Amino acid sequence: MNNDLKPVMEGIFEVGPPSRLNGAICPECNKKFFPKPMVCPHCLGEVQNIELSTEGKIYTYSILRTKPPYGLPQPYAVGWVDLEADGLRIFSLLDPDRISDLDFGKRVTLRVGAIGVDNNGQACLRYYFTPKDGGEQ
Amino acid sequence: MRSVDIIGVGITNFGKHIETSLVELGGRVAIEAIKDAGIKPSQINAGFFANMQAANIFTDFTVGQNVFWQAGINSVPVFNIENACTSGSSAFNLAWMGVASGMYDIAIVVGAEKLVVPNLGLMQAGSTELDTLEGLVVPNAFAMRANLHMATYGTTKEQLAMVAVKNRRHAGLNPLAQFRSPITVEEVLNAPMIADPLTRLSCCPNADGAAAVVLCASDYSRQYTSRSVNVAASVLVTGSYENPCNMAQWDADRRASSIAYERAGLGPQDLDVVECHDAFTISEIVHYEGIGLCPEGEGGRLLESGATSLGGKIPVNPSGGLLSKGHPVAATAVAQIVEGVRQLRGEAGACQVEGAKVFMAECMGADKAGDIKSCTVNILQN
Ligand SMILES: [Zn+2]
Numbered sequence: 001m002n003n004d005l006k007p008v009m010e011g012i013f014e015v016g017p018p019s020r021l022n023g024a025i026c027p028e029c030n031k032k033f034f035p036k037p038m039v040c041p042h043c044l045g046e047v048q049n050i051e052l053s054t055e056g057k058i059y060t061y062s063i064l065r066t067k068p069p070y071g072l073p074q075p076y077a078v079g080w081v082d083l084e085a086d087g088l089r090i091f092s093l094l095d096p097d098r099i100s101d102l103d104f105g106k107r108v109t110l111r112v113g114a115i116g117v118d119n120n121g122q123a124c125l126r127y128y129f130t131p132k133d134g135g136e137q
Numbered sequence: 138m139r140s141v142d143i144i145g146v147g148i149t150n151f152g153k154h155i156e157t158s159l160v161e162l163g164g165r166v167a168i169e170a171i172k173d174a175g176i177k178p179s180q181i182n183a184g185f186f187a188n189m190q191a192a193n194i195f196t197d198f199t200v201g202q203n204v205f206w207q208a209g210i211n212s213v214p215v216f217n218i219e220n221a222c223t224s225g226s227s228a229f230n231l232a233w234m235g236v237a238s239g240m241y242d243i244a245i246v247v248g249a250e251k252l253v254v255p256n257l258g259l260m261q262a263g264s265t266e267l268d269t270l271e272g273l274v275v276p277n278a279f280a281m282r283a284n285l286h287m288a289t290y291g292t293t294k295e296q297l298a299m300v301a302v303k304n305r306r307h308a309g310l311n312p313l314a315q316f317r318s319p320i321t322v323e324e325v326l327n328a329p330m331i332a333d334p335l336t337r338l339s340c341c342p343n344a345d346g347a348a349a350v351v352l353c354a355s356d357y358s359r360q361y362t363s364r365s366v367n368v369a370a371s372v373l374v375t376g377s378y379e380n381p382c383n384m385a386q387w388d389a390d391r392r393a394s395s396i397a398y399e400r401a402g403l404g405p406q407d408l409d410v411v412e413c414h415d416a417f418t419i420s421e422i423v424h425y426e427g428i429g430l431c432p433e434g435e436g437g438r439l440l441e442s443g444a445t446s447l448g449g450k451i452p453v454n455p456s457g458g459l460l461s462k463g464h465p466v467a468a469t470a471v472a473q474i475v476e477g478v479r480q481l482r483g484e485a486g487a488c489q490v491e492g493a494k495v496f497m498a499e500c501m502g503a504d505k506a507g508d509i510k511s512c513t514v515n516i517l518q519n
Contacts, residue, residue, distance in 0.1 A: 008270045033380075035267055041378075060288075060384060062280030065330040069274060078272045079281065080384065080507060089381035089507065091268045104288050116272075119264050126271060 005114050008070075008124045011036070014051075019112035021127060023052040023086065032086050053085040054110040056129065061094060061102050071117040077102055081129050095130035107132040138237040142358040142365035143517065145174025145351035146475040151462040152315040153253045154345040159191055160200060162347040163249035164207030170245065170349035171208055175361040178209030181351070182241035185216050185232045187224035187248040187467040194254055204247055219467070221502030222414060223373070224248060225348070226470030226513035232352050233371040242354050248471035249347035252464075268504070276340055276417070278504045280332035282384055283419035287334070289385045290434030292422060294334050296441055298325035300418035301338050301460050303446050308457025310447070310487035315344055315463045325418075339418040344463025348472035366481045369401035369495070369518040376508030385434075389512035390427020390499065397497075397514040398429075405429035408451055409493040410480050412473040414500045415458040421445075424499055425453070428514070447488065455480070455488040473498035474515060481519045494519045 007013060012035055014020045024033045024047035026040035033040075033047065040047050061079030068074050077094040079102070094102060096115065108129035118124040147169030154162055163186065171178055186201025201217045220227035225248030232244040264270070286292045302322055308314035320338060328336035358365040374393045382388075398404050405428060413428070415421040422436035430451055431439040439445060445453040456462060456476045459469060477496035479485045485493075496517045503510035 009267055012267065059381075060281045060285035062277045062284055062332045064272070064274065064277045064280075064332045066276070066332070069272070070270065072272055076272060078277055082381065087381070091271060091273060091507065093272045104284075118270070 005123055005125045006118065008118050008126045013112055013127045015112050015125065018054055019110060019127065020051040020054060021110065023050050023088070024048060025050050032088050034088055034090050052088065053083045055085070056081040056083045056108055058102060058104060058106045058108055059089055060104065063099055072096070072115065075099060081108055093126055093128040095128055098131050101131040139239060140355035141233050141236045141352050141368045142355045143350050143368065143474070143478050144353045144358050144362045144365045145170040145172070145176070146478045147173060147349040148313065148472055148475045149347050150313040150315070151344040151346040151465055151468070151472070154251065155253065159188070159195065159197065159249055159251045160203045160207065162251065162345065163200070163204035163247045166249070166347040166349035167204060167208035167210070167245060167247050170351045174351040174353070176243060176351065181210050181213060181243050181245050183214045183232065183235055183244045184210050185218060185228035185244065185246045187218045187228040187246070187471065188250060189219050189221060189224050189466040190250060190252060194251065201247070204249065205245070210245065220511045222416065222464070222466055223470055223500045223502035223511040223513045224467035225472070226474070226498065226500045226515060227373055227511065229350065229471060229474060229515065230371050230373045230513060233368055236352050236354055242357060244352050245349060246352070246471055247347065247349045248468040250465035250467045251345045252343040252466070253345050273504070276332040276335060279417040279419055280335050282423065283334055283417070285385045286419060286423065290437070292437035294326060295322055296437035297334060297339060297418040297422065298322045299440055300415060300421045301325045303440065304415060304454050304458040304460045307447055307455050307488060308461030311457050314457040314461045315342065316461045317457070335417055335419070341416045341459035341464040344465045346463070346465035346468040346472065348468050348475045350471060350474055350478070364482050366478045367518045369403065369516040370397035370514070372397045372400070372514045374512050375510060376505055378506045378508055380506065382507035384507050387423055387427045387501065387509060387512070389501065389509050390424055393512045393514040394428040394499070397516050401516045401518065403495060403516065407495050408497050409495050410455060410477070410490040411451065411453045411497045411499065412456060412458070412476050413453055415454055415460050416464060418460065420501070421453065421458070428497065428499055447490065452490050455485065455490060470498065470500040470513060473500060474517070477517045481517055
């Protein structure tokens with residue numbers, strides 16, 4: 001991986017291996033968040049940084065066939081992934097090389113890689129989930 | 138709160154208005170609505186102008202004052218409002234609140250939008266939002282809901298396509314609609330794919346357009362017109378942003394319509410005609426369920442039964458909906474209310490639902506955290 005590249009948004013993930021998403025937890029409400037909020041929206045208390053689970057399953061997904069934004073591959077897929085260990089459903093890019101393997105309930109693993117460009121048109125790192133079985137990249 | 142009536146409406150056709158500026162589009166409908174109401178501009182106590190994209194496309198802002206002065210409205214409070222697809226109904230909700238509260242006796246709402254410009258591209262939320270940076274654009278947000286609805290309830294691609302077919306059939310009866318020739322289920326399914334399972338004919342096209350309504354305290358409306366229509370309820374809610382969010386349903390539809398039904402003293406069984414936010418075919422099916430036209434998961438089958446076609450039990454989008462008219466974002470939800478007024482006045486021409494007495498306009502705007510940013514439900518009654 002090209003380590004000179006910046007993340008698509010600062011502070012969202014740690015580049016691995018293993019790469020991790022930076023979440024947060026409110027110790028009062030015991031609720032987890034991604035991305036990290038300024039304060040807990042339920043009690044306005046301070047939240048603590050946590051690393052989120054790197055494993056999840058696909059809740060729903062779709063494949064965009066038309067001209068993509070941010071220099072993403074055409075076609076590309078996005079979805080909502082359930083991080084069951086955290087009780088969180090998060091939005092994510094899905095592995096552009098594994099589009100035909102996507103399905104509801106499919107087990108997926110977090111990756112970080114150089115995909116597309118950022119708001120300044122610079123190549124950048126994005127987080128994405130890839131199907132777990134086979135297809136090791 | 139006082140009872141509020143709509144006493145005047147104005148609307149342009151939805152389509153290409155290349156030669157007409159945004160300000161002129163808005164001015165035209167304001168003038169039409171004021172004349173329709175039988176009032177003078179000086180009798181209007183406040184103006185509410187809705188627009189979403191003028192700042193992005195034309196680097197123009199606070200457009201409302203320019204719009205309203207063309208129609209002779211000055212000196213009074215003027216507000217410029219943006220709330221995505223519900224910009225127009227949000228402006229309406231504020232105007233209703235202003236009149237209902239007693240602050241104003243007469244208020245005007247204009248929604249206007251110009252989107253038919255080269256290289257507009259896919260609409261997406263702001264470039265500072267993480268979901269947008271990770272590839273969320275409007276069509277794939279709706280495609281994810283469509284896929285989930287099909288997997289959860291057995292809704293079929295054919296049923297999704299039938300929404301576009303029905304609304305296009307209705308549009309054939311509406312001279313103001315942009316696309317009026319009939320289409321078939323096969324044509325919808327075989328159109329170029331935008332985001333599986335939504336093809337180009339499953340997504341509403343862009344359009345320019347404007348619409349206006351004049352609201353008046355019911356105590357005074359009879360002085361001006363015999364064709365007033367009562368606002369039985371006007372409700373705006375936002376998303377809950379709880380995680381995890383159920384994306385096969387729109388909880389906001391359910392919450393907004395429950396409040397509206399309660400305030401109006403009505404239920405879904407009392408509705409005669411509905412205009413809803415069919416930005417994508419899947420949207421209309423999920424809205425059926427959210428506003429209580431059928432149980433959860435039954436939207437596709439309700440559509441297939443013909444109940445929501447003109448002539449059916451509860452016609453939805455008799456105007457042709459956004460799928461046929463196009464979606465001039467901030468004009469859309471005001472135009473829905475204009476359609477409702479015309480239905481209840483018996484002035485909807487070939488789109489008329491015979492004897493319509495109760496109308497609902499449902500609209501929804503923008504995604505956030507898998508939920509929505511804004512949802513409006515307005516019930517009008519004769
Ligand atoms: Zn808390």
